[in-house]
Amino acid sequence: MNTLLVLLGPTGVGKTALSIEIAQRLDSPIISADSRQLYKDMVIGTAAPDAVQLAQVRHYFVGTLALTDYYSASQYEEEVLALLHDLFQKHHTVLLTGGSMMYIDAVCKGIDEMPTVTPEIRNAVWEQYKKEGLQTFLNELKEKDPVHYDEVDHSNYKRVIHAVEMCRMTGQPYSSFRTRQIKQRPFQIIKIGLTRPREELYARINRRVDQMMESGWLDETRKLYPFRQFNALNTVGYKELFLYLDGVWPLDTAVEKIKRNTRIYARKQMTWFKRDKDIQWFHPDDKEIFTYSEPQE
Numbered sequence: 001m002n003t004l005l006v007l008l009g010p011t012g013v014g015k016t017a018l019s020i021e022i023a024q025r026l027d028s029p030i031i032s033a034d035s036r037q038l039y040k041d042m043v044i045g046t047a048a049p050d051a052v053q054l055a056q057v058r059h060y061f062v063g064t065l066a067l068t069d070y071y072s073a074s075q076y077e078e079e080v081l082a083l084l085h086d087l088f089q090k091h092h093t094v095l096l097t098g099g100s101m102m103y104i105d106a107v108c109k110g111i112d113e114m115p116t117v118t119p120e121i122r123n124a125v126w127e128q129y130k131k132e133g134l135q136t137f138l139n140e141l142k143e144k145d146p147v148h149y150d151e152v153d154h155s156n157y158k159r160v161i162h163a164v165e166m167c168r169m170t171g172q173p174y175s176s177f178r179t180r181q182i183k184q185r186p187f188q189i190i191k192i193g194l195t196r197p198r199e200e201l202y203a204r205i206n207r208r209v210d211q212m213m214e215s216g217w218l219d220e221t222r223k224l225y226p227f228r229q230f231n232a233l234n235t236v237g238y239k240e241l242f243l244y245l246d247g248v249w250p251l252d253t254a255v256e257k258i259k260r261n262t263r264i265y266a267r268k269q270m271t272w273f274k275r276d277k278d279i280q281w282f283h284p285d286d287k288e289i290f291t292y293s294e295p296q297e
Contacts (some may be wrong), residue, residue, distance in 0.1 A: 002088040002187040007097040008033070008104055008273060009194030010266035012205040014284040018071055018194065019097040020057055021287070026093050029058040032099025033107070035073075036235055038065045041158060041224060045237045047208065064070065071197045077106035081185075101151075101272040108191070110183030117165045125165050129157070137164045145173035151272055153265070156234055193279040194290055200268060206259045212237075213255060218296045221245065236261045 005026070007019050023030050032038070036046040040063035048062055060083060065071055080096070087094050096107065129137065134157050141160060142149040144167040152159050163174040170177075196204070221241040225232060228242050237258050244254035273279060282289045 003093045003106070004084065004185075004187050004189045005093055005095050006033075006104060006108065006189060006191045007095060007194065008191065008279070009099060010201065010269040010273075011047075011192045012266060013196055013201060014204070015097050015099065015194055016047070016053065018284050018289070019095060020049075020053055023057045023095050026091075026095060028091050028093055028095045029060060029087065031083065031094065031096040032059060032061040033096050033100050033103045034062075035071075035076075035100040036060050036232065037098075037220050038071060039063070039067055039069075039232045040065065041067055042220075042232065044212050044215050044220045045235075047212065058166070060258065062138075065232075067224070067230050067232050069232075073102045073106040076103050076112045077111050080107050084187065097255060099269055101169055101269060108182075108185070108189050114166070114177055115170060117169055119163075121165055121169050125161055125168070129161060134160060137161055140164050141167070141174075145175050146282060147173065151175075151268060153268070155236075158231060158234070167181075191276065191279040193273055193281040194284050195270070195281050196283060202263050203279050204212040205262050205266065209237075209259050209262065218244075218251075219227050219240070238266055 005022070005028075007015055007022065009015055019030055032049075034046065034048075036042055037048045038061055039046075039281070043063070049059055050247045053059075054062070061076070063078075078294075084094060096104070098104065124138075134154075135158050137157075138149070138154055141152070141164055145163060148163050152163060154160065166172075166174040166177065180274075195201075217237070218241060221238055222245065224238065225242065225245055227233060228238070233242075240249070240254045240261065243249050243257075244251050249257070
Protein backbone atom coordinates (compact mmCIF):
# COMPACT_ATOMS: atom_id res chain seq x y z
CA MET A 1 0.00 0.00 0.00
CA ASN A 2 1.19 3.53 -0.70
CA THR A 3 2.33 5.39 2.38
CA LEU A 4 2.37 9.03 3.38
CA LEU A 5 5.10 9.52 5.98
CA VAL A 6 4.44 12.65 8.02
CA LEU A 7 7.39 14.18 9.88
CA LEU A 8 6.10 16.84 12.26
CA GLY A 9 7.05 18.74 15.37
CA PRO A 10 7.43 22.20 16.87
CA THR A 11 9.35 25.02 15.25
CA GLY A 12 13.11 24.77 15.71
CA VAL A 13 13.13 21.06 16.60
CA GLY A 14 15.15 20.03 13.53
CA LYS A 15 12.62 18.86 10.95
CA THR A 16 14.27 20.33 7.85
CA ALA A 17 17.67 18.63 8.10
CA LEU A 18 16.18 15.26 9.06
CA SER A 19 13.55 15.45 6.33
CA ILE A 20 16.31 15.75 3.72
CA GLU A 21 18.03 12.66 5.09
CA ILE A 22 14.83 10.61 5.20
CA ALA A 23 13.72 11.74 1.75
CA GLN A 24 17.06 10.72 0.26
CA ARG A 25 16.83 7.29 1.90
CA LEU A 26 13.33 6.82 0.52
CA ASP A 27 14.03 8.42 -2.85
CA SER A 28 11.00 10.60 -2.11
CA PRO A 29 10.20 14.25 -2.79
CA ILE A 30 9.19 16.44 0.14
CA ILE A 31 5.79 18.04 0.52
CA SER A 32 6.04 21.03 2.85
CA ALA A 33 3.33 21.53 5.47
CA ASP A 34 4.38 25.03 6.48
CA SER A 35 1.75 27.69 5.88
CA ARG A 36 4.35 30.48 5.69
CA GLN A 37 7.08 28.82 3.63
CA LEU A 38 4.51 28.82 0.82
CA TYR A 39 5.30 32.52 0.24
CA LYS A 40 8.31 33.14 -1.98
CA ASP A 41 9.46 36.40 -0.38
CA MET A 42 9.51 35.10 3.22
CA VAL A 43 12.65 33.00 3.03
CA ILE A 44 14.79 33.90 6.04
CA GLY A 45 11.93 34.62 8.41
CA THR A 46 10.30 31.24 7.82
CA ALA A 47 13.56 29.26 7.90
CA ALA A 48 12.65 27.90 4.48
CA PRO A 49 14.93 25.26 2.92
CA ASP A 50 17.97 26.90 1.37
CA ALA A 51 19.20 26.53 -2.21
CA VAL A 52 21.42 23.55 -1.35
CA GLN A 53 18.59 21.69 0.37
CA LEU A 54 16.17 22.45 -2.46
CA ALA A 55 18.72 21.04 -4.88
CA GLN A 56 19.19 17.88 -2.84
CA VAL A 57 15.50 16.91 -2.79
CA ARG A 58 12.51 18.03 -4.86
CA HIS A 59 10.26 20.19 -2.66
CA TYR A 60 6.62 21.06 -3.20
CA PHE A 61 4.70 23.97 -1.63
CA VAL A 62 7.79 26.05 -0.91
CA GLY A 63 7.98 29.57 -2.35
CA THR A 64 5.01 29.16 -4.66
CA LEU A 65 2.79 32.07 -3.60
CA ALA A 66 2.96 35.86 -3.70
CA LEU A 67 2.29 37.74 -0.47
CA THR A 68 -0.95 39.04 -1.93
CA ASP A 69 -2.30 35.57 -2.74
CA TYR A 70 -5.13 34.15 -0.66
CA TYR A 71 -4.61 30.58 0.49
CA SER A 72 -6.37 28.27 2.93
CA ALA A 73 -6.04 24.87 4.55
CA SER A 74 -8.89 23.57 2.39
CA GLN A 75 -7.03 24.59 -0.77
CA TYR A 76 -3.94 22.89 0.59
CA GLU A 77 -5.89 19.69 1.25
CA GLU A 78 -7.23 19.61 -2.29
CA GLU A 79 -3.90 20.36 -3.95
CA VAL A 80 -1.85 17.93 -1.85
CA LEU A 81 -4.28 15.07 -2.47
CA ALA A 82 -4.10 15.72 -6.21
CA LEU A 83 -0.31 15.82 -6.04
CA LEU A 84 -0.15 12.59 -4.02
CA HIS A 85 -2.26 10.84 -6.63
CA ASP A 86 0.46 11.64 -9.17
CA LEU A 87 3.46 11.03 -6.91
CA PHE A 88 2.25 7.60 -5.84
CA GLN A 89 2.55 6.52 -9.46
CA LYS A 90 6.34 6.75 -9.02
CA HIS A 91 6.94 6.47 -5.25
CA HIS A 92 5.59 3.91 -2.77
CA THR A 93 6.30 6.35 0.08
CA VAL A 94 6.05 10.15 0.02
CA LEU A 95 7.31 12.41 2.81
CA LEU A 96 5.28 15.35 4.11
CA THR A 97 6.94 17.53 6.73
CA GLY A 98 6.19 20.71 8.65
CA GLY A 99 4.68 22.22 11.74
CA SER A 100 1.47 23.86 10.54
CA MET A 101 -1.06 21.89 12.53
CA MET A 102 -4.15 22.67 10.46
CA TYR A 103 -2.37 21.89 7.19
CA ILE A 104 -1.23 18.50 8.45
CA ASP A 105 -4.70 17.69 9.75
CA ALA A 106 -6.22 18.83 6.45
CA VAL A 107 -4.26 16.18 4.57
CA CYS A 108 -4.46 13.41 7.17
CA LYS A 109 -8.00 13.91 8.46
CA GLY A 110 -9.73 16.29 6.09
CA ILE A 111 -11.25 19.72 6.56
CA ASP A 112 -14.62 19.83 8.26
CA GLU A 113 -17.51 21.43 6.46
CA MET A 114 -18.13 24.75 8.17
CA PRO A 115 -21.36 26.74 8.15
CA THR A 116 -21.14 29.97 6.16
CA VAL A 117 -21.16 33.07 8.33
CA THR A 118 -24.01 35.40 7.41
CA PRO A 119 -23.12 38.90 6.13
CA GLU A 120 -25.06 40.43 9.02
CA ILE A 121 -22.97 38.71 11.66
CA ARG A 122 -19.71 39.30 9.79
CA ASN A 123 -20.37 43.02 9.36
CA ALA A 124 -21.41 43.44 13.00
CA VAL A 125 -18.32 41.61 14.24
CA TRP A 126 -15.91 43.65 12.15
CA GLU A 127 -17.53 46.94 13.17
CA GLN A 128 -17.13 45.88 16.80
CA TYR A 129 -13.50 44.95 16.18
CA LYS A 130 -12.76 48.40 14.76
CA LYS A 131 -14.21 50.03 17.86
CA GLU A 132 -13.07 47.70 20.64
CA GLY A 133 -10.01 45.87 19.35
CA LEU A 134 -8.90 42.26 19.58
CA GLN A 135 -8.97 41.77 23.36
CA THR A 136 -12.77 41.89 23.42
CA PHE A 137 -12.90 38.93 21.05
CA LEU A 138 -10.21 37.00 22.91
CA ASN A 139 -12.27 37.35 26.09
CA GLU A 140 -15.40 36.17 24.32
CA LEU A 141 -13.60 33.23 22.73
CA LYS A 142 -12.14 32.18 26.08
CA GLU A 143 -15.65 32.10 27.54
CA LYS A 144 -17.43 30.41 24.62
CA ASP A 145 -14.71 28.07 23.36
CA PRO A 146 -11.82 27.58 25.81
CA VAL A 147 -10.50 24.67 23.74
CA HIS A 148 -9.90 26.80 20.65
CA TYR A 149 -8.77 29.71 22.81
CA ASP A 150 -5.86 27.58 24.02
CA GLU A 151 -4.95 26.54 20.48
CA VAL A 152 -5.31 29.67 18.37
CA ASP A 153 -2.57 32.24 17.85
CA HIS A 154 -3.86 35.14 19.98
CA SER A 155 -2.22 37.68 17.70
CA ASN A 156 -3.86 36.31 14.54
CA TYR A 157 -6.91 38.51 14.64
CA LYS A 158 -8.55 36.97 11.57
CA ARG A 159 -8.62 33.49 13.08
CA VAL A 160 -9.79 34.76 16.46
CA ILE A 161 -12.57 36.82 14.92
CA HIS A 162 -13.70 34.00 12.62
CA ALA A 163 -13.97 31.66 15.60
CA VAL A 164 -16.13 34.19 17.43
CA GLU A 165 -18.29 34.64 14.33
CA MET A 166 -18.95 30.90 14.28
CA CYS A 167 -19.74 30.83 18.00
CA ARG A 168 -22.25 33.66 17.66
CA MET A 169 -23.91 32.29 14.54
CA THR A 170 -24.29 28.67 15.66
CA GLY A 171 -24.43 28.99 19.42
CA GLN A 172 -21.77 26.25 19.56
CA PRO A 173 -18.00 26.33 20.15
CA TYR A 174 -15.99 26.74 16.97
CA SER A 175 -13.90 23.73 17.99
CA SER A 176 -17.01 21.52 17.89
CA PHE A 177 -17.00 21.81 14.10
CA ARG A 178 -13.49 20.37 13.92
CA THR A 179 -14.23 17.01 15.50
CA ARG A 180 -16.20 15.40 12.70
CA GLN A 181 -15.53 11.95 11.31
CA ILE A 182 -12.06 11.57 9.83
CA LYS A 183 -12.05 11.26 6.06
CA GLN A 184 -10.70 8.02 4.67
CA ARG A 185 -7.62 8.26 2.47
CA PRO A 186 -6.55 5.77 -0.24
CA PHE A 187 -3.11 5.43 1.37
CA GLN A 188 -1.77 4.63 4.82
CA ILE A 189 -0.39 7.38 7.02
CA ILE A 190 2.55 7.05 9.40
CA LYS A 191 3.20 10.01 11.69
CA ILE A 192 6.63 10.66 13.18
CA GLY A 193 6.85 13.41 15.78
CA LEU A 194 10.13 15.09 16.69
CA THR A 195 10.58 16.33 20.23
CA ARG A 196 13.35 17.63 22.47
CA PRO A 197 13.56 18.47 26.18
CA ARG A 198 12.11 21.92 26.69
CA GLU A 199 15.35 23.69 27.60
CA GLU A 200 17.11 22.11 24.63
CA LEU A 201 14.35 23.21 22.26
CA TYR A 202 14.27 26.72 23.67
CA ALA A 203 18.04 27.07 23.32
CA ARG A 204 17.78 25.99 19.68
CA ILE A 205 14.99 28.51 19.06
CA ASN A 206 17.01 31.35 20.60
CA ARG A 207 20.11 30.40 18.63
CA ARG A 208 18.18 30.10 15.38
CA VAL A 209 16.67 33.57 15.77
CA ASP A 210 20.17 35.02 16.23
CA GLN A 211 21.35 33.15 13.13
CA MET A 212 18.39 34.40 11.11
CA MET A 213 19.17 37.98 12.11
CA GLU A 214 22.80 37.49 11.09
CA SER A 215 21.61 36.12 7.74
CA GLY A 216 19.77 39.32 6.85
CA TRP A 217 16.28 38.88 8.28
CA LEU A 218 15.97 42.58 9.06
CA ASP A 219 16.79 43.54 5.47
CA GLU A 220 14.24 41.00 4.23
CA THR A 221 11.63 42.53 6.55
CA ARG A 222 12.38 46.04 5.31
CA LYS A 223 11.60 44.92 1.77
CA LEU A 224 8.32 43.39 2.95
CA TYR A 225 7.24 46.39 5.04
CA PRO A 226 4.93 47.83 2.32
CA PHE A 227 2.99 44.54 2.38
CA ARG A 228 2.63 44.26 6.15
CA GLN A 229 -1.18 44.41 6.02
CA PHE A 230 -1.38 41.06 4.26
CA ASN A 231 -2.20 38.02 6.38
CA ALA A 232 0.91 36.14 5.26
CA LEU A 233 3.02 38.57 7.29
CA ASN A 234 0.81 38.38 10.37
CA THR A 235 3.23 35.92 11.91
CA VAL A 236 5.82 35.71 14.67
CA GLY A 237 9.05 37.43 13.74
CA TYR A 238 7.89 39.80 11.06
CA LYS A 239 5.36 41.44 13.39
CA GLU A 240 8.02 42.19 15.99
CA LEU A 241 10.47 43.52 13.40
CA PHE A 242 7.74 45.73 11.93
CA LEU A 243 7.34 47.28 15.38
CA TYR A 244 11.07 47.98 15.43
CA LEU A 245 10.79 49.61 12.01
CA ASP A 246 7.86 51.64 13.35
CA GLY A 247 10.08 52.93 16.14
CA VAL A 248 8.02 51.24 18.86
CA TRP A 249 10.83 48.99 20.14
CA PRO A 250 14.63 49.04 19.94
CA LEU A 251 16.04 46.17 17.90
CA ASP A 252 17.28 44.12 20.86
CA THR A 253 13.80 44.24 22.39
CA ALA A 254 12.20 43.11 19.12
CA VAL A 255 14.62 40.18 18.88
CA GLU A 256 13.92 39.09 22.45
CA LYS A 257 10.19 39.30 21.76
CA ILE A 258 10.65 37.09 18.70
CA LYS A 259 12.43 34.47 20.78
CA ARG A 260 9.77 34.59 23.48
CA ASN A 261 6.83 34.44 21.07
CA THR A 262 8.44 31.64 19.08
CA ARG A 263 8.81 29.61 22.27
CA ILE A 264 5.15 30.24 23.06
CA TYR A 265 4.16 29.11 19.56
CA ALA A 266 6.24 25.93 19.96
CA ARG A 267 4.29 25.13 23.14
CA LYS A 268 1.01 25.61 21.29
CA GLN A 269 2.18 23.27 18.55
CA MET A 270 3.04 20.57 21.06
CA THR A 271 -0.31 20.98 22.82
CA TRP A 272 -2.05 20.38 19.50
CA PHE A 273 0.14 17.45 18.42
CA LYS A 274 0.06 15.66 21.78
CA ARG A 275 -3.67 15.00 21.39
CA ASP A 276 -2.97 12.85 18.34
CA LYS A 277 -2.34 9.32 19.63
CA ASP A 278 -1.19 8.13 16.18
CA ILE A 279 2.08 10.06 16.43
CA GLN A 280 5.23 8.12 17.31
CA TRP A 281 7.60 10.46 19.15
CA PHE A 282 11.39 10.52 18.77
CA HIS A 283 14.34 12.74 19.53
CA PRO A 284 15.82 13.91 16.17
CA ASP A 285 19.09 12.11 16.98
CA ASP A 286 17.30 8.78 17.54
CA LYS A 287 18.09 6.65 14.49
CA GLU A 288 15.17 4.32 15.29
CA ILE A 289 13.13 6.88 13.40
CA PHE A 290 14.16 5.14 10.21
CA THR A 291 12.48 1.89 11.24
CA TYR A 292 9.20 3.78 10.72
CA SER A 293 10.16 5.10 7.31
CA GLU A 294 9.54 1.97 5.28
CA PRO A 295 6.15 1.30 3.73
CA GLN A 296 4.16 -1.52 5.31
CA GLU A 297 2.39 -4.11 3.23
